[in-house]
Amino acid sequence: MQKLLTGPSLAFIVFFAFLPGCGGKEGNDTQKSLQVITEARNRxxxxxxxxxxxxxxxxxxxxxxxxxxxxxVALESFQRKVDNAIVSTFTAIARKMQSSExxxxxxxxTWANGLKETLPPELIEKLAPGFRSLAKAALKAHPDDPELRRRAGWQPVEVDLDAWRAAPYLDTDADIRLVDALETNLAKDAWxxxxxxxxxxxxxxxxGDISSLIELVAKRKKEWEEREKDPFFQEAQRIADATRTDLAKALNESYRWMSRIFKPxxxxxxxDKAWDEAQVARQKSEMVLQLYDLFYSEYREPLGLTDITDPVPVVVFRKxxxxxxxxxxxxxxxGAxxxxxxxxxxxxxxxxxxxDTLFHEGTHQIIAYNTKGRLQVAFLNRSYWFQEGVAEYFGATSVSLDPETKKWKYTMxxxxxxxxxxxxxxxxxxxPLWDLLALxxxxxxxxxxxGNEDFNLYAYSEGWFLVYFLNNFLVDSEGVVQIGKPGKYRKGWLKYFRGELxxxxxxxxxxxxxxxMGPDGQRDEAKWKTFEKEFYDYYEWINRKVSLKYHVKNRRLVPWYEVVNRKGRKIGEKEDDMLHPPAH
Incomplete structure (x- = not known):
């Protein structure tokens, strides 16, 4: 310690006035004062x-x-000099401690802490920068000591980011992004x-972000507690509990499930530790909600649909x-x-x-929740081609970024x-088409x-094509298929769809x-033969069209007058889109 506390002496000059000796007690006091000041200077x-x-x-x-x-007067002036020297010396030594053992x-x-008991408060206050440097040095020497952290000005953070993410009331991307940003900053700077x-x-x-987020969480929690009084959320809780029970019976009690609501x-x-459950729920919800919006944009008005008001359960397995x-x-x-x-x-x-699978199965779900008395309907008697055809129709959906809105655009x-x-x-x-309709x-x-399970695949392929045909088949007076226009049977299709619901x-x-159907309630043979022929002719034409180079783009048929090769030259011919091209 002695070596550490010594160094070049500080220059010190004492200015004092000449004090005349006048004999007696006054002269003795003056002489004594001079001796004290001299001894102080030497010390x-x-x-x-x-x-x-x-x-x-x-x-x-x-x-x-x-x-x-x-x-x-002289001693107090001298004491101020000593105090200044204590402050400057203590601060310098404290700073050097940053690199000491x-x-x-x-x-x-230990010695410095004792000064707080012996030195006056006003001087201790002046030593504060030195004590802060010393606290940093001590923290550097003992980084795992919470008390030293506290003395150095560090503060504990009473937040649980994982719990916030798992909480059902933080259910928007904006809220979660705030949690993620705070976690990133804490990972960078916190101990x-x-x-x-x-x-x-x-x-x-x-x-300040911590305080703001704590306030936001409290606000969201309060909003959630209010929403829990909503009959929809109460029913969702009941369904969630019943689903957990069924899952436990089918698997085992070790599986745990986090619930999230994205109406409906x-x-x-x-x-699972391997993924972020809240993020997975958001990602999957974005897809099913896109499907929901897509389905309703297509059929809300034509079929007179209203939004689903019951909770629609989706279970997501990790593996x-x-x-x-x-x-x-x-x-x-x-193989599902x-x-x-x-x-x-x-x-x-x-x-x-x-x-594609999510959209296919999700379409089944939307149709079911729009079907009157869905749980009372004898499902085994329902039309097989219709259910699988519509599901495949929506399963054939593409996604692209709209250059104007900068939002994802789905095409079904x-x-x-x-x-x-x-x-x-x-x-x-x-x-045969007649048998397909009866499935x-x-x-x-x-x-x-x-053992004929492979036959079920025809309901998917033929069912999808029948839906595609009903929505798109249209031929002009020249026999040219009109690509991109509503099909001649679309009104009948919408009527049938509404009836299924x-x-x-x-x-x-x-x-x-x-x-x-004829007036006698039986099949009109002439009309049926026309319908059947159009169906199979369209099937042959589609296969022919698909086989032609550059006639399909992004899973969509290209009209003959828009077909171009890689060089941008138009190569389509009118005959390409004729339902019955002339023989050569």
Whole structure:
């Protein structure tokens, strides 16, 4: 310590007035005062930059001031000089402690803390910068000491970011982005104590973000508690509890589920350390809500739809294997990567479920929730081609960034070239159109149990094409297919669709909607033959069109007059779009 506290002596000049001797007691006091000042000067020069000796000198001056006959003015002036020297020396030494060993820092800090008991408050206040430097040095020597952090101005942060993310009341991207931003800044600047507590440095520039976020969380929580009084949220909670119970029975009790609500959807996402459940719920909700908006933009007005008011449950598994285990117990197809349960109204997917499948199964769900008395309807008697055809129609959806709005744009009803190709390769065993229209979900189950499950694939391929045909088939007076215009059977299609939602179904109802039924309530043979021929002619034309180079772009047919090659030269011919091109 002695070596540490010594150094070059400080220059010290004492100015004092000539005091005349006048004999008696007054002369003796003057002589005594001169002796005290001289001794003080000598002691000061001897102390130099030894802060310990400077402090001892100050104590000595205090004793002199308390003695009789002391020259108070001179001693007080001298004491101020000593105080300034103590402040400058202490501050300089404290700063140098930043690069000292822990033992030296601890020794000096122990001594320095004692000064707070001996020196006056006003002088301790002047030593504050030095004490702060010393606190930093001590913290550097003992970084895991919370008390040292506190003395250095660090503050503990009483927030749980993971709990905020998992909380159901922070359910917007904007809210979560604020949590993510705070986490990033804390990871960069905060200290994590052994007990897990986060500490922020003094005057941290993001401290205000913490206060703002705490206020926001409290506000969102209050709003959530108010929403919980809403019958929709109460019903969503009931459905969530029932779903958790069913999942536990099908799997085991070790699975845990986080719930999130994005009206009208209720998400239950499997908890797993490998992913952020809240983020997964947001991502999946964006897709199903896009589907919801797409479906309603297409059919809200034509079918007179109203928004779904019941909670619509979606279960998201972390891994496909867990989904398969559940799906097998529910009797879903072995190769499924997602499915909709008509009896529970649940959509079940995994992290590996692609958008096409999500849109396909999600379409089943939307149709079900728009069907009157859906749980009372005899589902096995429902039209198989209709359900799977519409689901495939929406499953054939593309997404692109709109250059004007800078928002994602979804386009539905595109070509399902895979379905078209599969049907072409297997058309020998395909259902005739008349038989296709009579297929029900009961037939699907019969095919499964009889080993003819492959026949069910025709309901997907032929069902999709029938929906595509009803919405798009239109030929002008020259026999040219009109691409991009509403099909001639679209009105009949909308009538049939509305009937399915009202509980009607089956082949006869289809004939009625398409105007193919005679006045005797039987099939009008002439009209049916025309309809059937148009259906298969369109099928042949589509296959021919798809085989032509540059005639399909982004899963959409290109009219002959817009077909260009890579060089931008128009190469399309009118005959390309003729339903029955002339023979050459």
């Amino acid at each position: 000061f020069e001897a102390a130099g930059q030894n802060v310990k000796k400077l402090v001892e000198l100050r104590e000595w001056v205090d004793e002199r001031l308390r003695s009789d006959g002391a020259d108070v 822990a033992s030296r820092v601890d020794t000096f800090r 994590k104590a052994p007990d897990g507590t986060l500490w922020i440095p003094p005057a941290w520039k993001h401290a 959807y209720l998400f239950l996402v499997e908890k 496909h294997e867990a989904y398969q285990q559940y799906a097998a117990k529910r009797g879903a197809d072995s 990567v997602g499915h909709f349960e008509h009896d529970t109204g649940r959509l079940l997917v995994s992290d590996e479920t692609d958008r 009803g595109l070509l399902q070239e895979g379905r078209l190709s599969w049907w072409r390769q297997n058309e020998r065993n395909a259902y 029900t979900y009961g037939d699907r189950e019969k095919n499964k149990t009889s 009202d509980g009607k179904t089956g082949r006869n109802f289809f004939l009625e909607c398409m105007g193919l």
